[in-house]
Amino acid sequence: MSEPTSTDGTNARAPMTADERMRSAAQDDRVPDIVIITGMSGSGRTQAMHAFEDMGYYCIDNLPPRFIPDLAKIVGINQGIGRHLAVICDLRSQGLFDEMPDALHDLHELELSYKVVFLDASDEVLMRRYDETRRRHPLAGVGTTTLAAIRRERKQLKDIRDRADLVIDTSHLRTSALRTRIRRSFSELTDQQLLDVQVFSFGYKHGMPAEADLMMDVRFLPNPFYDPQMRKLTGLDQKVKDFVLGNDTTRKFLEAWRSLLDVTMPGYIAEGKSQLSIAIGCTGGQHRSVAIACATAAYLKEQGYHVTLTHRDLALATRR
Numbered sequence: 417m418s419e420p421t422s423t424d425g426t427n428a429r430a431p432m433t434a435d436e437r438m439r440s441a442a443q444d445d446r447v448p449d450i451v452i453i454t455g456m457s458g459s460g461r462t463q464a465m466h467a468f469e470d471m472g473y474y475c476i477d478n479l480p481p482r483f484i485p486d487l488a489k490i491v492g493i494n495q496g497i498g499r500h501l502a503v504i505c506d507l508r509s510q511g512l513f514d515e516m517p518d519a520l521h522d523l524h525e526l527e528l529s530y531k532v533v534f535l536d537a538s539d540e541v542l543m544r545r546y547d548e549t550r551r552r553h554p555l556a557g558v559g560t561t562t563l564a565a566i567r568r569e570r571k572q573l574k575d576i577r578d579r580a581d582l583v584i585d586t587s588h589l590r591t592s593a594l595r596t597r598i599r600r601s602f603s604e605l606t607d608q609q610l611l612d613v614q615v616f617s618f619g620y621k622h623g624m625p626a627e628a629d630l631m632m633d634v635r636f637l638p639n640p641f642y643d644p645q646m647r648k649l650t651g652l653d654q655k656v657k658d659f660v661l662g663n664d665t666t667r668k669f670l671e672a673w674r675s676l677l678d679v680t681m682p683g684y685i686a687e688g689k690s691q692l693s694i695a696i697g698c699t700g701g702q703h704r705s706v707a708i709a710c711a712t713a714a715y716l717k718e719q720g721y722h723v724t725l726t727h728r729d730l731a732l733a734t735r736r
Contacts, residue, residue: 592688619701651706701729
């Protein structure tokens, strides 16, 4: 991660205060260089890896433990690039899994921080999951029942479970709850920053957007199009902004709209949603929707969300 610099190119980082040092140490402890995901087959390891992918981790599935130190070097973690690594290691690699203690020792020697996440679930739940997916347990050979394979795997994984930094029982955990648990344990970002919010304006005359999660129709607002001085302007122009945002109807709407966002946005985060699309529509996608989309994006940014703002039909509207 690059250091901040002053205008003359010199290092401009000021000495950290005591509080800043404590926060930095807490974050370093919370976000290791490497996360090793392991646990019972069928307990949600793949879903966990997807959560790490969404957080920007470099992810590898079914990696023999002996290769973890080498992969860390290839990715550049030991060079201070700032990227984190998440790997799934499990009994699919058979005898290679026994090399886990040696791999962890090598990481310690390389001064790379790591945490082991063990995903678990009850035998009954694991059996039901395999029955529902009609897949065979990786340790279930010819003549071996699923329950026998589960018990064998649990016995073989006992040592790594005992030394895991975090054990998550997914028996009664929805996928969204698992993703939320992982995000809050291993992300450098806030919950708001982890949600990629895309706000865009559009015109109904050009078609409704199929990709919108939330869609707001603002055609009830006073229309600047009927003012000859603003007809060829857009919602990006100050004169149109003042017209759209300055009337009493819009003020009441924005108050209610922001209250709605204050309720729905945390709900989407709690459900583990990583992307959210908010569409604001008016007749042509030129005046009202553009101004309201800008106001919406600005409000969400103030709340700490990562927001991208676009105007789908603005080019079409201004060609006239």
